[in-house]
Amino acid sequence: MITITVNGQRHDINGDPNMPLLWAIRDIIGLTGTKYGCGAAQCGACTVHLNGEAVRSCITKISRADGQHVVTIEGLSANNDHPLQQAWNEVNVPQCGYCQSGQLMSAAVLLRENPNPTDQDIDDAMSGNICRCGTYQRIRAAIHKAADMQREGAKI
Amino acid sequence: MRKLIVITGILFIGGLITVAFRTEPAKPASYPILAKDSIGSVKAFMSVYKVLMSSRCMNCHPAGESPLQGDDNHIHTMNVKRGVDGKGLYAARCSNCHQAENTTGLHMPPGNPKWGLPPSNMRMVFQGRTPRQLALQLLDPKQNGGRTKAQLIDHMAKDDLVGWAWHPGDGRTLPPMSRPAFAAQVRLWIAKGAFAPSAKAK
Numbered sequence A: 001m002i003t004i005t006v007n008g009q010r011h012d013i014n015g016d017p018n019m020p021l022l023w024a025i026r027d028i029i030g031l032t033g034t035k036y037g038c039g040a041a042q043c044g045a046c047t048v049h050l051n052g053e054a055v056r057s058c059i060t061k062i063s064r065a066d067g068q069h070v071v072t073i074e075g076l077s078a079n080n081d082h083p084l085q086q087a088w089n090e091v092n093v094p095q096c097g098y099c100q101s102g103q104l105m106s107a108a109v110l111l112r113e114n115p116n117p118t119d120q121d122i123d124d125a126m127s128g129n130i131c132r133c134g135t136y137q138r139i140r141a142a143i144h145k146a147a148d149m150q151r152e153g154a155k156i
Numbered sequence B: 001m002r003k004l005i006v007i008t009g010i011l012f013i014g015g016l017i018t019v020a021f022r023t024e025p026a027k028p029a030s031y032p033i034l035a036k037d038s039i040g041s042v043k044a045f046m047s048v049y050k051v052l053m054s055s056r057c058m059n060c061h062p063a064g065e066s067p068l069q070g071d072d073n074h075i076h077t078m079n080v081k082r083g084v085d086g087k088g089l090y091a092a093r094c095s096n097c098h099q100a101e102n103t104t105g106l107h108m109p110p111g112n113p114k115w116g117l118p119p120s121n122m123r124m125v126f127q128g129r130t131p132r133q134l135a136l137q138l139l140d141p142k143q144n145g146g147r148t149k150a151q152l153i154d155h156m157a158k159d160d161l162v163g164w165a166w167h168p169g170d171g172r173t174l175p176p177m178s179r180p181a182f183a184a185q186v187r188l189w190i191a192k193g194a195f196a197p198s199a200k201a202k
């Protein structure tokens, strides 16, 4: 039995400890915001937070998440109001949307660790998240916007 | 008498501090000292060098800020970066993809609990070093992570992450000799005097 806390809720999972965390999240727990792209740690579509780090759930075994805290796109904020989500909306970042939950989860780690990222910081953090639709310029703009919003929010 | 107690105390505490700050085992394996032999020592180092410059070793000892991949030593896809601690940056931390063990299958991420590059304050570059440069660098505690010669041998012979090179997972070529053979050459290099090859050696 493997116990994983996902978005604050405990889940007991009866399954092969080698099962990819992504399968548990999508097929067992039923949270389908996290996407399957490549299954080989190459695209970033499956990015979730494991104890705050942006791990790729397609190659993370559930045994690694046993007793740990996972946050998926559904748990990034209570009301879809994380500064990144607001900025994503304003800039209209997604095209097909498939890569975007992974993009947001990666960007959230960047903004937490670096509230004022430069273009280079964004490249360093985000180059592993592939967007087939090529929304990279809008992703960059939205991260800058979210950083501004986060700073404004901190002033109030 | 009082003085003696104070001095003993200081020595004792000093000893404790030294022990506490050691990263490698307190008693590294001792190595035999042979008669100094510059030719034999350099010969042993040249085979050590071949291993260190093989892809499984050099790819994580790059000259730049990104690790390398493959037998052609290309820059790691996604242009991942070393970061301060050698474990990556932001959403591109090594362990976000690299697990504690190799993920099975061709082109899947290899893994080890300590997966990472040398940290930014101790970069331990292999790529582009001549045999002489690399030998001198390995022997210099300021550039080798503060290791004595005995600790250097220990690291090459026993460190778990170094050992990954000989269990690299599906589809990756091995270094040119076995680990025991490699460790034996390291010992021989040092036992015979730890000589560095001449500047002309390639």
Ligand code: FES
Pocket: A035, A036, A037, A038, A039, A040, A041, A042, A043, A044, A045, A046, A047, A056, A057, A058, A059
């Ligand atoms: S699905 Fe996990 S990285 Fe592509």
Ligand code: FES
Pocket: A094, A095, A096, A097, A098, A099, A100, A130, A131, A132, A133, A134, A135
């Ligand atoms: S929006 Fe379509 S893949 Fe990124």
